[in-house]
Amino acid sequence: MNKVLIVDDSSTMRKIIMRVLRQADIAVENVLEAANGVEGMQQLTTHPDIGLILSDVNMPEMNGIDFVKAVRGTHTKERLPVIMVTTEGGQAMVDNAMAQGANGFVCKPFTPESIRSALEPYVR
C-alpha cells in the first residue's frame, strides 16, 4: 500500500481513523488528510500514488457521495478503492454510495476490527 487518504471534516475522526489503522497493523507508507471532497480531489492531483481512500459522507463543500462520483471520473474501483466511513448507515445511503462507485461501507461508531475487515481486501 502506498498512501491512504482520509477525507473527513472532523479532525478528531481523522485522528481516530489514523490510530485505528496503526492498531489494526495496516501497513501504510503515508496517511494524507482532507477536510472535504474538494480538498480530497486536490490531494489526489498532488499525490497520484494514493492507493486507498476512506471518506466520510456528510461534509461541507463537497460531500462524500459527490466526492466518490468525482473520483470515479478518473480512477476505477480496482485502481483506487474508496471505503465510506459514515454515521449515515441506512440502506438507502449504502445503496447510493455503492451505485456511485464506493467499494465498501463502515458505519460510525466503529471498532478497529470493522475497519480492518473493510480494508483487508485492498491492503497488500
Added chain:
Amino acid sequence: MSAERTIADALKAGTLTRCERELLVHLEAAVDNVFTTMLSTVCELVEATSAEACAQEDARLASVAIEAIVEFEGPTAGAVVLRCSPEGAADIARGLLTLGAGDSIELAEVHDALGECANMVTGAFKTRALDPHGAFRLTVPKIDTHVVVQHPHQAGRLVYELAEGSAAVEVWFH
C-alpha cells in the same frame, strides 16, 4: 443503576409518556453505542427527563457552556443536541482521542470532538428511530457556546455523569 431502569423508573413515576419513553430508549441506545464503542471514559445515565421537565430549570446543567447540534430533515424536522459542561466536553474529547486526564487539549479540539460525538449519536439515533419513518438528511454539526436557553419543542433529555463533569443529550422537534 442501568439505563433501562432509569428510564423505566421515570415512566413508573409518571414523568414520561410512552411516546417520550420510546424516543428516549432509542436515544439512550444511540448514546450507549457511541460511548461504548468510541470513548475511553466513564459515562452513567442518571436521569431521563420528559419534555415538560425540560422546560424547567435544571440546576445540574446551569453551568452548561458548550453544545453541539446536528439537525435532521425529512418527514419531520428537529435536532439532536449534546450539551456539556466545559469539564464534560473536555472529558468526551479526551475519551475520543484516548488522551489521559492530565493531557492538555485545545478548545478547538474539544469543539471538533463534541461535534463528531453529536454526529455519531444523531446518526445512530436516526438509524433506530427516524429511518423506519422515511428518508432523513443530517446537517453537519454546529457548535455553540452560550448560556443555556430552553428550546420550546424539546421532546426529551438524558443526563449523564461523566468521569469529569456532566452531559445532556436532547431531542428537539421544530
